[in-house]
Amino acid sequence: MLNVGQLHEGFVLDHIEAGKCMTIYHYLKLDELDCTVAIIKNATSNKMGKKDIIKVECPIDMLNIDILGFIDHNITVNIIKNGEIVEKRELTLPKKIVNILKCKNPRCITSIEQGLDQIFTLTDPEKEVYRCKYCEQKYKEL
Amino acid sequence: MRHLMNPLDLTVEEIDGILDLANDIEANPSKYSHKCDGLKIATLFYEPSTRTRLSFEAAMINLGGQVLGFSSAASSSATKGESVADTIRMISCYADICAIRHPKEGAAYVASTKSSIPVINAGDGGHQHPTQTLTDLLTIRSLKGHLDNLTVGFCGDLKFGRTVHSLIHAMIRYPNVRFVLISPEELRVPSYIREDVLAKNNVPYKEVVRLEDALPELDLLYMTRVQKERFFNEEDYVRMKDFYILDKEKMKLAGQDMLVLHPLPRVNEIAVEVDDDPRAAYFKQVQYGVYARMALILTLLKWRDQ
Numbered sequence: 228m229l230n231v232g233q234l235h236e237g238f239v240l241d242h243i244e245a246g247k248c249m250t251i252y253h254y255l256k257l258d259e260l261d262c263t264v265a266i267i268k269n270a271t272s273n274k275m276g277k278k279d280i281i282k283v284e285c286p287i288d289m290l291n292i293d294i295l296g297f298i299d300h301n302i303t304v305n306i307i308k309n310g311e312i313v314e315k316r317e318l319t320l321p322k323k324i325v326n327i328l329k330c331k332n333p334r335c336i337t338s339i340e341q342g343l344d345q346i347f348t349l350t351d352p353e354k355e356v357y358r359c360k361y362c363e364q365k366y367k368e369l
Numbered sequence: 370m371r372h373l374m375n376p377l378d379l380t381v382e383e384i385d386g387i388l389d390l391a392n393d394i395e396a397n398p399s400k401y402s403h404k405c406d407g408l409k410i411a412t413l414f415y416e417p418s419t420r421t422r423l424s425f426e427a428a429m430i431n432l433g434g435q436v437l438g439f440s441s442a443a444s445s446s447a448t449k450g451e452s453v454a455d456t457i458r459m460i461s462c463y464a465d466i467c468a469i470r471h472p473k474e475g476a477a478y479v480a481s482t483k484s485s486i487p488v489i490n491a492g493d494g495g496h497q498h499p500t501q502t503l504t505d506l507l508t509i510r511s512l513k514g515h516l517d518n519l520t521v522g523f524c525g526d527l528k529f530g531r532t533v534h535s536l537i538h539a540m541i542r543y544p545n546v547r548f549v550l551i552s553p554e555e556l557r558v559p560s561y562i563r564e565d566v567l568a569k570n571n572v573p574y575k576e577v578v579r580l581e582d583a584l585p586e587l588d589l590l591y592m593t594r595v596q597k598e599r600f601f602n603e604e605d606y607v608r609m610k611d612f613y614i615l616d617k618e619k620m621k622l623a624g625q626d627m628l629v630l631h632p633l634p635r636v637n638e639i640a641v642e643v644d645d646d647p648r649a650a651y652f653k654q655v656q657y658g659v660y661a662r663m664a665l666i667l668t669l670l671k672w673r674d675q
Contacts (some may be wrong), residue, residue: 334494336473340452343479350565361475361562362496 248279405434412438413462525593
């Protein structure tokens with residue numbers, strides 16, 4: 228397996244479905260960070276066959292990882308301090324997602340009104356349904 | 370302070386209170402003719418409306434209050450690019466209560482988040498129209514005597530028909546109500562109503578395409594217009610607009626006590642010949658609309674002052 232340098236402080240997102248790492252990269256706005264980010268695509272996985280991994284060298288509090296629960300709650304979040312895994316964080320579905328998803332309903336007020344937060348709320352945790360706070364349209368596709 | 374965005378903003382008890390007040394207004398109009406002396410309602414109508422706007426204005430005038438506002442986006446600062454949020458902040462300085470209609474869904478909610486006066490959603494795109502719902506509930510309760518134990522048919526444009534969405538939301542809270550949803554495939558009720566409202570609350574409903582199949586079992590038929598303004602594509606509108614026409618022949622299939630409601634305006638979905646049928650209740654509905662809005666204005670102003 229390709230060897231990527233060990234993290235001193237940061238976090239590792241493991242068990243990302245193969246091919247989804249760039250989606251997560253954009254949702255977490257990792258491109259805006261001024262720290263080391265390693266993206267590993269199509270790594271071998273006993274459980275998944277293939278998987279993606281993202282390693283980020285910055286304190287996890289700098290990022291809003293709630294969105295990961297929405298994208299794929301099977302992702303494992305390992306928090307690293309002094310080169311050791313100190314915590315494995317469980318992902319849950321966020322109750323509210325602000326300014327990450329955009330409402331695609333052309334009849335929604337968010338399509339014309341400036342300065343509005345794009346807010347989606349979890350309306351059905353069982354079916355993982357999010358709806359726009361304004362027009363109640365269901366969010367579809369990532 | 371409370372706003373009204375969605376019929377579910379009100380509890381069943383609060384709705385009952387508003388309907389009781391509306392019935393008292395109907396019985397004793399002079400008792401209420403000075404309740405809003407010195408108060409103003411702003412009617413902010415970003416899209417054309419005859420009935421709803423005039424109904425709000427008549428309601429406030431009947432209560433002794435006054436009215437200001439605009440009746441189309443073209444005659445407002447929206448043409449200069451003013452946002453809904455800025456407009457409502459300004460209107461809050463001029464009026465005591467406001468009714469807003471806007472073609473975009475969620476516009477009234479945006480207004481309510483920035484307003485210092487009660488905001489009433491008078492229709493936001495194809496989304497919600499809670500005062501029509503109060504009107505419908507008042508009409509049904511006044512003419513049928515109850516809001517439970519009813520089989521309610523909705524016919525026509527159930528996709529964009531906000532009055533339908535709002536009334537379904539409100540009626541599922543009464544026991545033993547079932548729905549028959551009559552529409553072409555393209556204009557079916559949106560998935561969130563079927564999944565989050567009907568299925569989730571175990572409300573019995575069925576979907577049919579032919580109006581004739583549904584008529585014999587209905588206590589109430591709620592007809593809707595296929596709304597040209599909701600279509601992005603003229604061709605789709607033309608294909609859909611004549612799908613349902615309720616006429617004397619079809620009315621023969623309905624029970625003797627079935628009421629026909631329609632939020633109006635009607636185009637051709639109810640033939641004029643049906644107007645004289647004693648079951649046609651859509652013009653009475655207009656009168657109930659004024660009483661319902663009078664009761665709502667009084668209630669929201671009372672809650673503001675508490």
